[in-house]
Amino acid sequence: MESKYKALIRTVQKISASLDLDEVLDIIIDSIKELVDYSAAVIAIIDKDGIFSAKTRGYPAGAVDHMKLGEGIIGWCIATGQGQVVADVRHNKHYLKARSETRSELAVPITTNTGKIIGALNIESDRCNAYTESELEVLTMFAGVIAVAIQTSMLHKQVTEKQRIDGELQLARRVIEDLLPKSFPLLEGFDIYGVNIPVEAVGGDYFDYIYVFDRLGIIIADVSGKGFPAAIIMASFRAYMHATVINDFSMRFALSRVNHLLYKSIGESKFITAFYGLLDPISKRLLYINAGHNPPLLVCADGSTRLLTDGGSALGVLANPRFSEKVVDFQSGDVLVLYTDGVTEAINSDEEEFGLARLEKVVRRSAHMRAYAICESIVEAVQDFSQPAGGMQDDLTISVIKVK
Known part of the structure; x- marks a missing residue:
């Protein structure tokens, strides 16, 4: 013994x-x-x-x-x-x-x-x-x-x-912040503003504006997953989009090319939902493709509403998807709100989602305001809605285009 x-x-x-x-x-x-x-x-x-x-x-x-x-x-x-x-x-x-x-x-x-x-x-x-x-x-x-x-x-x-994860999240957040626009387009006849509010678990939300000769490219996107891998995929998407759209290719060709690059590089379990629009400030016409993204909400000055749903499948899912372009002709006073699922899928204490109906109500109530104020109204409404349930669980990303 x-x-x-x-x-x-x-x-x-x-x-x-x-x-x-x-x-x-x-x-x-x-x-x-x-x-x-x-x-x-x-x-x-x-x-x-x-x-x-x-x-x-x-x-x-x-x-x-x-x-x-x-x-x-x-x-x-x-x-x-x-x-x-x-x-x-x-x-x-x-x-x-x-x-x-x-x-x-x-x-x-x-x-x-x-x-x-x-x-x-x-x-x-x-x-x-x-x-x-x-x-x-x-x-x-x-x-x-x-x-x-x-x-x-x-x-x-x-x-x-935990320290490793915290470090990864901080790095991912820095990557995402570097991708987001530092200023907003000054486009005659339009008032434009966007916001990204992160939560602790970093998502892959992204929005951007790209000048394509005499038109303005408007992008909002969300990559599946969270953390540093999602941030890297979104950085790749931004690089692909910038490299492709500045050549003034057709929208369908541009997204097909970006899809091809993503399909080859991001793996089977990952994908990106995206909305890409080209705004002509002279004609006040928006050409767009919605690639599986949450449908932007158009609240018109005449009181009608429209969801911009059409376009094609999410990016990186199919090898050769088909994309179709759609058109919106803006009128003075119209408000277009692009957003990610952190807005409509925010949950309250009764496990109800914020949803499109509440979003529309907020936009209608604030449609007379400047674009930044409309953004702030949406953010405040979502935060108040989700606060009893512990606050927002996903990044909140919004881009507002108001026609003067």
């Missing part, structure tokens, strides 16, 4: 020198063999989805990756908080076969000083009656000693991961 105590002390010294969870678990599982011999071993940890094998030795690949609480000898051990010696697993009702060679098994819970069970140590032998109550006592004591090290390493990993 004295040799086992010395082995235990050596293990404590080793794991005390590291906060890396993977390294700590390697030390622990290899140190068990100095205390109690095994043919296979697993350190199982509880997570939100059940039990997962944090570290294994001697098992076939994938044999003990995930378990349910209460399932198998390990699951029973964690669920009851009791250790167990099984002389012959072939006669144990809890046993789940992970190795054909296994004959006996020993499992003990890993319990913190506060009594919280965070996992289990489990060892298996190819011999029947390989373990006794003496080995159970040793492994139980060992589990108590290493519980603090495992919990500390797990907390360190969580903190490190």
Whole structure:
């Protein structure tokens, strides 16, 4: 027994020198063999989805990756908080076969000083009656000693991961901010303003204005996903759009080319919804293509409304989608509101969405104001609507074009 105590002390010294969870678990599982011999071993940890094998030795690949609480000898051990010696697993009702060679098994819970069970140590032998109550006592004591090290390493990993995610979100936000316009077009006969209000989880919202000779390109888009990957995809989209539309290609050709580049580069699970319009300030005519984006809302001076829905599918989904151009002829007093789903899909405490009807009501009420004031009215309405539910859950991006 004295040799086992010395082995235990050596293990404590080793794991005390590291906060890396993977390294700590390697030390622990290899140190068990100095205390109690095994043919296979697993350190199982509880997570939100059940039990997962944090570290294994001697098992076939994938044999003990995930378990349910209460399932198998390990699951029973964690669920009851009791250790167990099984002389012959072939006669144990809890046993789940992970190795054909296994004959006996020993499992003990890993319990913190506060009594919280965070996992289990489990060892298996190819011999029947390989373990006794003496080995159970040793492994139980060992589990108590290493519980603090495992919990500390797990907390360190969580903190490190949070810091990494926070850093990634900050970088993504800087990328998105660099993509957004720093000023707004001064176009005779029009009042134009836009806003992007980020939330903590960075999305891929984007809006822009591009002068295409004597016309103004108007863009709003939203990439699927969040974080740095979404920001990089949106940066690529902006570069593709700027490089393509300044050549004054037809709108259909421009979006087809951008779609081709995205389809080849962003992966199957990603896509971009986008609205692209070309505004002629002389004729006050807007040519547009809506590529799967939330339909911009046109509130006309005569009291009518129109949703700009037509155009084609989202970008990056199909290899060769078809796009069609549509036309809007503006009149003095008309207001066009482009937006992302952070506006209409904002949720209140009753889990109702803000929706198009509320957006239209706000725009009608503020249509006599300047474009920036219309933007502010929409933002305020969405924030007030979602505040009881904890505030906005997605970026809020709006672009307003008002005809003077």
